[in-house]
Amino acid sequence: MNVLIIDDSRTMRRVVRRCLVESGHDALQIVEASNGREALAVMEEQLPDLVICDWAMPVMDGITLLKEVRRLDYRLRFGFLTSTATAENWRQASRLGAEFMLAKPVLTEDLCRLLRADATDAPVPS
Amino acid sequence: MAVTEELLSDLVLEVWDVLLGLHVEESVDGSWGEASSEGFTSTIQWTGASQGTLGLYTTVAFAELAAARMLNLSSREITRSDASDSCAELANVLGGNLQSVLPLPTHLSLPQVVTGTSPEFAACERSQRVVCLQFISAGQPVQVSITGAAHEGARCG
Numbered sequence: 001m002n003v004l005i006i007d008d009s010r011t012m013r014r015v016v017r018r019c020l021v022e023s024g025h026d027a028l029q030i031v032e033a034s035n036g037r038e039a040l041a042v043m044e045e046q047l048p049d050l051v052i053c054d055w056a057m058p059v060m061d062g063i064t065l066l067k068e069v070r071r072l073d074y075r076l077r078f079g080f081l082t083s084t085a086t087a088e089n090w091r092q093a094s095r096l097g098a099e100f101m102l103a104k105p106v107l108t109e110d111l112c113r114l115l116r117a118d119a120t121d122a123p124v125p126s
Numbered sequence: 127m128a129v130t131e132e133l134l135s136d137l138v139l140e141v142w143d144v145l146l147g148l149h150v151e152e153s154v155d156g157s158w159g160e161a162s163s164e165g166f167t168s169t170i171q172w173t174g175a176s177q178g179t180l181g182l183y184t185t186v187a188f189a190e191l192a193a194a195r196m197l198n199l200s201s202r203e204i205t206r207s208d209a210s211d212s213c214a215e216l217a218n219v220l221g222g223n224l225q226s227v228l229p230l231p232t233h234l235s236l237p238q239v240v241t242g243t244s245p246e247f248a249a250c251e252r253s254q255r256v257v258c259l260q261f262i263s264a265g266q267p268v269q270v271s272i273t274g275a276a277h278e279g280a281r282c283g
Contacts, residue, residue: 008236009218011211014197015145056236083222084234104219105145 001115002029004048006039006065007081008057012104016052016081016111023112036060040068047076050114052102055082055089063089066096079114081106090125101125129178129227129272131257138270141219142263146195150263165189166210168217170237175229178274182217188266189213210239220270 003020007013013032020028031048033039037060039053051069053062060068062080069078079100080093090101102110103125135152142150166189168182184192189209194201196212214237225232258271 009211009215011193011196011208011215018198056234058236083219084225085222086225088230104215104222105141107144 001025001027001050002031002046002048003115004031004033004039004042004051004053006033006036006051006057006062007054008034009054010034012054012081016106019106019108019111020115022108023115025112025115028115036062036065036068039065043069043072043074043076047074049076051076051078052081052111052114053078055080055084063092063096066093066098070096077114081111085125087125129224129257131259133227134224134257134270134272135259137220137223138259138261138268141216141223145216145219146192146263148191148195148263150261150268153260153262153267164242166213166239166241168213168237168239170217170221171235172221172225172228172232173235174232176232176274178228178272180217180221180224181269181271181273182213182220183267183269183271184213184216185266188264188268191264191266192216214239224272 005013005016007016017030017032020030031042033042035057039051053065055062062082066078069076077099079098079102081102081104082089083104085101085103093101100114138150142148165183165185169179171179186209189212190201190204193204193208193212196215197204197208218237221234221237225234256271256273258269261268261270
């Protein structure tokens with residue numbers, strides 16, 4: 001599985017990477033980007049299977065990136081890992097097909113659930 | 127809902143536990159010590175139906191420890207950039223979680239980090255319109271302050 005982690009915080013990218021690696025999932029390939037624009041450049045090279053994206057970032061934020069992903073008709077699983085996991089943000093994101101919205105600080109167990117291709121219990125704000 | 131000291135304290139305890147795996151306790155006996163110019167102050171501001179700033183002050187030693195915990199590295203491997211970025215992320219997570227109790231609409235800024243103490247930190251000493259809590263974590267002082275938001279029962283330290 002190819003996973004793209006997008007966060008302007010290098011620390012958070014490394015935290016998420018570590019959690020994913022420690023999940024023990026086989027054949028995990030992880031790529032990072034620090035904003036939406038960088039992520040689009042990554043996607044042009046190779047589409048990831050799963051995108052874990054921050055909400056607020058400089059240059060291009062997460063919801064703008066998701067709109068671009070839909071406009072370009074990229075087929076991938078997309079969700080947010082954000083400190084602002086509010087109901088309003090989730091309404092916006094889910095309308096654009098986001099699958100999950102995890103709140104920071106994130107639990108490793110929640111990230112592990114995302115790695116299941118058939119995840120139907122992906123966390124969303126209530 | 128107002129930003130109360132209890133709410134802020136609970137939030138700090140949760141974030142420290144989940145993100146850092148560190149114990150933190152409020153310092154209520156004046157043993158907190160002096161803010162150092164060698165520390166980091168991270169701030170995140172919000173605008174919208176209300177306006178305010180969350181400030182997080184930590185020592186360099188604590189920032190390095192926080193980065194080491196978040197990155198699962200030894201303190202020797204931590205760069206100043208790692209320490210600064212970790213402080214920013216802590217403020218970001220605290221601010222983001224506060225958003226759920228602020229009146230809508232609320233827009234959060236990106237976190238900013240400065241070396242030493244920020245104006246928001248200094249404001250804690252002189253403003254009556256502030257929630258300001260001082261903690262001890264891993265033997266190091268940590269301060270979290272809110273300026274500009276509606277709150278109940280303000281005090282400093």
